[in-house]
Amino acid sequence: MFTRSALGGIPAGQIRYDNLSPAVSRVIRKSRSREEHPRWGDFRQHYSITPFYCEPGLRGAHEKGGVEGQVGYWRRNFLTPIPGVGSLDELNDAFVAFEQAEENRRIGMRIRTIGQDFALEAPLLLSLPGEAFETSLAFNP
Secondary structure, eight states: OOOTTTTSSBOOSEEEEOOOTTTEEEEOTTSSOEEEOHHHHHHHHHTTOEEEEOOSGGGGHHHHHHHHHHHHHHHHHHSSSOOOOSSHHHHHHHHHHHHHHHTTOOOTTOSSOHHHHHHHHGGGOBOOOSSOOOOOOOOOO
């Protein structure tokens, strides 16, 4: 998620999330509280991430529109058709190229480009921990 080559740090403050199933096992009573999967909690602690979960259902629909719109844009413009790659490293390299191609794009009627906004926000990123979070799990039969 947070790689040294992509962001160079960790967003400070809260990060807005929908009810992504790898992270959330249960929404607690139509609130912003969640029962999280333990591995997600470990990941958040390692990177000092403070989540801000969107409200479920129609009450939270207005909170997710901008993010979901950009996910759709990314999917339509860079993942359709599915990129033909020979390895995960090749796919990651393609994503870096896609991101670089987007640096001069403006979202909607915004004054600054994506690259200009990131240049203003990059100094606000928190430092990455000394060691990476191990995302794999090993199971013994």
